[in-house]
Amino acid sequence: GSVSDMLSRPKPWSKLTQKGREPFIRMQLWLNGELGQGVLPVQGQQQGPVLHSVTSLQDPLQQGCVSSESTPKTSASCSPAPESPMSSSESVKSLTELVQQPCPPIETSKDGKPPEPSDPPASDSQPTTPLPLSGHSALSIQELVAMSPELDTYGITKRVKEVLTDNNLGQRLFGETILGLTQGSVSDLLARPKPWHKLSLKGREPFVRMQLWLNDPNNVEKLMDMKRMEKKAYMKRRHSSVSDSQPCEPPSVGIDYSQGASPQPQHQLKKPRVVLAPEEKEALKRAYQQKPYPSPKTIEELATQLNLKTSTVINWFHNYRSRIRRELFIEEIQAGSQGQAGASDSPSARSSRPAPSSEGDSCDGVEAAEGPGAADAEESGGPAAATKSQGGPAEAAAPEERGEEAPRPAEKAEPTPSGTPAPLDADEGRARAPLPPEGPADGPRPVPNPAAAAGEDAATSAAPGEGPARARDAAPSSALPSTSAPAARRPSSLQSLFGLPEAARRDSRDNPLRKKKAANLNSIIHRLEKAASREEPIEWEF
DNA sequence: TTGCAGTCAATATC
DNA sequence: GATATTGACTGCAA
Numbered sequence: 001g002s003v004s005d006m007l008s009r010p011k012p013w014s015k016l017t018q019k020g021r022e023p024f025i026r027m028q029l030w031l032n033g034e035l036g037q038g039v040l041p042v043q044g045q046q047q048g049p050v051l052h053s054v055t056s057l058q059d060p061l062q063q064g065c066v067s068s069e070s071t072p073k074t075s076a077s078c079s080p081a082p083e084s085p086m087s088s089s090e091s092v093k094s095l096t097e098l099v100q101q102p103c104p105p106i107e108t109s110k111d112g113k114p115p116e117p118s119d120p121p122a123s124d125s126q127p128t129t130p131l132p133l134s135g136h137s138a139l140s141i142q143e144l145v146a147m148s149p150e151l152d153t154y155g156i157t158k159r160v161k162e163v164l165t166d167n168n169l170g171q172r173l174f175g176e177t178i179l180g181l182t183q184g185s186v187s188d189l190l191a192r193p194k195p196w197h198k199l200s201l202k203g204r205e206p207f208v209r210m211q212l213w214l215n216d217p218n219n220v221e222k223l224m225d226m227k228r229m230e231k232k233a234y235m236k237r238r239h240s241s242v243s244d245s246q247p248c249e250p251p252s253v254g255i256d257y258s259q260g261a262s263p264q265p266q267h268q269l270k271k272p273r274v275v276l277a278p279e280e281k282e283a284l285k286r287a288y289q290q291k292p293y294p295s296p297k298t299i300e301e302l303a304t305q306l307n308l309k310t311s312t313v314i315n316w317f318h319n320y321r322s323r324i325r326r327e328l329f330i331e332e333i334q335a336g337s338q339g340q341a342g343a344s345d346s347p348s349a350r351s352s353r354p355a356p357s358s359e360g361d362s363c364d365g366v367e368a369a370e371g372p373g374a375a376d377a378e379e380s381g382g383p384a385a386a387t388k389s390q391g392g393p394a395e396a397a398a399p400e401e402r403g404e405e406a407p408r409p410a411e412k413a414e415p416t417p418s419g420t421p422a423p424l425d426a427d428e429g430r431a432r433a434p435l436p437p438e439g440p441a442d443g444p445r446p447v448p449n450p451a452a453a454a455g456e457d458a459a460t461s462a463a464p465g466e467g468p469a470r471a472r473d474a475a476p477s478s479a480l481p482s483t484s485a486p487a488a489r490r491p492s493s494l495q496s497l498f499g500l501p502e503a504a505r506r507d508s509r510d511n512p513l514r515k516k517k518a519a520n521l522n523s524i525i526h527r528l529e530k531a532a533s534r535e536e537p538i539e540w541e542f
Numbered sequence: 543t544t545g546c547a548g549t550c551a552a553t554a555t556c
Numbered sequence: 557g558a559t560a561t562t563g564a565c566t567g568c569a570a
Binding site for chain 2: 184188202203272293479
């Protein structure tokens, strides 16, 4: 009966207690073949162990970073009891192993002996090839990620940065040995971590790895070893290459991703990187401000005018939207942490909430900051919907608050940004609703009662009486990662849902947020407007 | 098809 | 030399 119920009506992960999660973990392991023989038959020796490890599974991850705060003075930042979970499961297999495997180089340290990192690499030409976790390990990390509790991505990256800088360890080394990512990716990740809820399983992986790494008491030590080894290997290679009079070998150490690849042809095929001129960027930004999602035609025109390839323009828009969105996340998170002072700014902290249906994708750090948004978003239809929808308005709004990226809000606020080399589609240039929010929203606007404020906004943007046709568009907007949209749309329900205190606190906290809201509203208006373009634009002119 | 997430890797900047 | 930025690419989902 339990099984039937569970299979037909599984609860979202976030709503499950640790015990409640157990069956799912078992199922997952079973699906993955991890439980292999006899595990399912719950009785017997497996039973205890598995359960045991199951319970301990989360510790290694949670241990340190759910409640960021404490700063890792020396090396192993957060490791209150790093070993406990692992050591306790001495006799156990599966899960415990999983926890330890993820980070090959650093992980296998239970015996305290450093061989793991040093030995293998030595044998192999490349000092480290741990990343692409080999077979089983890879599986493990994925399982870990899947089973991982919510992590405080911001806190984790913060701590990682601290540890790295404190110990003079480079991003490249860390990325390649621990995360399996390149320096640029690491930099980006550390500087702009996305909230856990916004991450896909794949995107969560680096954070789980980081957490595991932070939990490893010997993390720094091991990384230092790697560093030394790299250096040694490099010197060695250099010497040998010199003596062999071989053309310079790629000095890069780390992982040898390109094995067997013929370097010559690659060099020739390499196409030069496109570097957009400031004016071009500016033009693109303006075009973006007018229309975050340009039509193919617009893209074409833009490309022509700027003398760029259409693919470049397309890529630029994709990247810009995506990056702006991330900026927004960060700002929200930071704002959140500021506003909440001591309180955990982490999504994880919030995670305990019951809501997040479907793996809590609906709400992210942003919402977190905004509170109310979450619930709303969820209602809009599952994670997918939420995610998708969030994109739109969010990014559209983003530029507004983006310090450098989205300069001069004023300009943006202008209904008709001019001087833009970018042409507009017939349908896009039009009726850009007079962005009401900019003005009022921006100002001091005490907003004694957020509800009221939101109410206004809602009234403005939601353009009442939209009819079902609009409902579709409106819904997405509610899922805005941020902040605003939801609040704007359905003020009352939002507030009642998560309570005003949070919102109120926020409002008093910063203006930027207000701007964001305003920006989002603009975006919403714009999109709704666009959606309505097929109908009667007039009604959108407020 | 379109948009997005996640990355890579070239290049810019510190 | 390390880190930050950013155009391009891949894979996935709707």
